[in-house]
Amino acid sequence: MLEIRHLKKYYGSLPVYEDFSLTVGEGETLAVLGNSGAGKTTLLNIVAGLLPFDGGEIAGLPERIGYIFQSDRLVPHFTVEQNLCLVAEKERVFKALGKAGLEEFAGYYPARLSAGMSRRVAILRAFLYDAPLILMDEPFRNLDLALKVRLMDFYASLARERKNSALFVTHDVAEAACLADRAVIIGGGKVLLDMPVTDRKEAEEKLEAYFLSERQE
Amino acid sequence: MKKGNKILNIAVPALTIACIFAIWAFAAAVTDEEIILPRPLSVLKEFFALFADGEFYLSYFVTLGRSAIAFAISFALAFAAAALSRRYALFGRAFNTVLPLVRALPTVAVVLLLVLWTTSRVAAVIVTMLVVLPTLYTNAENALSAVSRETAEMCRVYRVPKKTRFFKIYLPAVLPNAVSAAGAGLSLNLKLMVAAEVIAATARGLGTELNLDKINFETAHMLALVFAIVLTGIAVELAGRGIARAMVKRYA
Known part of the structure; x- marks a missing residue:
């Protein structure tokens, strides 16, 4: 289980987190929602070890962490196969490509892939890394609805198979309700709402209601 | 097209x-008046006669060798400085303070001082190196920015081995810009080296031959040498651009 305890993070003198705590259970997908500037991406980058923090502790960090970034971050001069081989052996890569229906694109460079295709490769890379924890930073942002649904299905099928934990940052309550087991709303460096997602529709309504009430206040 | x-x-x-x-x-x-302005045909005759002249080859390759040495040093320095500037902001600020000074240095004065302090051969190499350095530094900065922070972060998260990162990811990303910069830089370098050889009065080199031609009023021979320098510069620049384009095309 990943435990973030009393986290402190400042950008210069500006506090992002002053006493922030959060847990992610084993095999749990936790959606983190919040307004822009709430520190969602900062949280992921701290957990990924890309950003230092100023206090508190993070316990239960696995050795390997997969990260689906906002952009695909594929190496442009590597083919799909070479990009995936950075995190896994060739044999596993081809098996996974076959399962994902991407086998024929193994030799393609990222510039030749469609937006959806390269997103799928980025998602596949995170799962192929065999990490017990996957971080996702708005992985379905700026995609049209049909593609978003296809990719969410693609993600869900991989997640069901692997059963890893995931920390999932999003602005979209529907995405959170669809993919997460639990959702939290953060703001002002604190967890403002923490709720399990048992019923998709109900969770979506609750999250939406929270944001609406916040706006009215 | x-x-x-x-x-x-x-x-x-x-x-x-x-x-x-x-x-x-x-x-x-x-x-x-052939001494003042020789006819194109006379210059062409002199140009083709150069290839049968052993002395020309010696001077040509001495100048080319010096240019290559000066270029290799400035290229390495420029890339090292650009990498350090990217990594340490303080170094970047310090280097960016020195750079305009280097750019503003009067070339002739530097050659004369260097001739006093070192030998004419070394003076020609150092001055060429100094003049080319600011341009190469700018090119090196552009080349290094091809390796985005995002790619570097991805490599850190997925623990891509350092050797793979450097040789397979960073270097190929930088190479097209670096090769293109090298082509343009080498051409500029050659031009500067000839000027430095004239001012420093080196014992051998294309600049020295040009100076001798001026003294002996061999204008046609002088222009033939200029032809050889221009053609070499263009060939080097085009080769650099061609290789860079081929590298970019491969991944597009």
Whole structure:
């Protein structure tokens, strides 16, 4: 289980987190929602070890962490196969490509892939890394609805198979309700709402209601 | 590319060169003085005669060798400085303070001082190196920015081995810009080296030959040497650009 305890993070003198705590259970997908500037991406980058923090502790960090970034971050001069081989052996890569229906694109460079295709490769890379924890930073942002649904299905099928934990940052309550087991709303460096997602529709309504009430206040 | 454009791409430069030669031939005919302005044909004859001249090859390769040494040093320095500037902001600030000073240095004064402090050969190499350094540094900065922070972060998260990161990810990303910069830099380098050789009065080199031609009023030979320098510069620059384009095309 990943435990973030009393986290402190400042950008210069500006506090992002002053006493922030959060847990992610084993095999749990936790959606983190919040307004822009709430520190969602900062949280992921701290957990990924890309950003230092100023206090508190993070316990239960696995050795390997997969990260689906906002952009695909594929190496442009590597083919799909070479990009995936950075995190896994060739044999596993081809098996996974076959399962994902991407086998024929193994030799393609990222510039030749469609937006959806390269997103799928980025998602596949995170799962192929065999990490017990996957971080996702708005992985379905700026995609049209049909593609978003296809990719969410693609993600869900991989997640069901692997059963890893995931920390999932999003602005979209529907995405959170669809993919997460639990959702939290953060703001002002604190967890403002923490709720399990048992019923998709109900969770979506609750999250939406929270944001609406916040706006009215 | 359209066929019409292709034809224009060949016809326009060819016509421009033909015009330059026509103006030159006309001016030479009016002047009618081979020492002041030799006819294009005389220069061409001298140019082809260079290839049968052992002395020319010696001077040519001495200058080319010096240029390559000066270039290799400035290229390495420029990339090291650009990498350090990216990594340490303080170094970047310090280097960016020195750079305008280096750019503003009067070349002739530097050569004269260096001749006093070192030998003429070393002076030519150092001055060429110094003049090319700011341009190469800017190119190196552009080349290094091809390796985005995002790619570097991805490598850190997925623990890509350092050797793979450097040789397979960072280096190929930087290479097209670096090769293109090298082509342009080498051409500029050659030009500067010839000037430095003239001012520093080195014992051998194309600059030295040009100086001797000036003393002996061998204008046609002088222009033939200029031809050789220009053609070498263009060839190096085009080769650099071609290799860079091929590298970019491969991944597109």
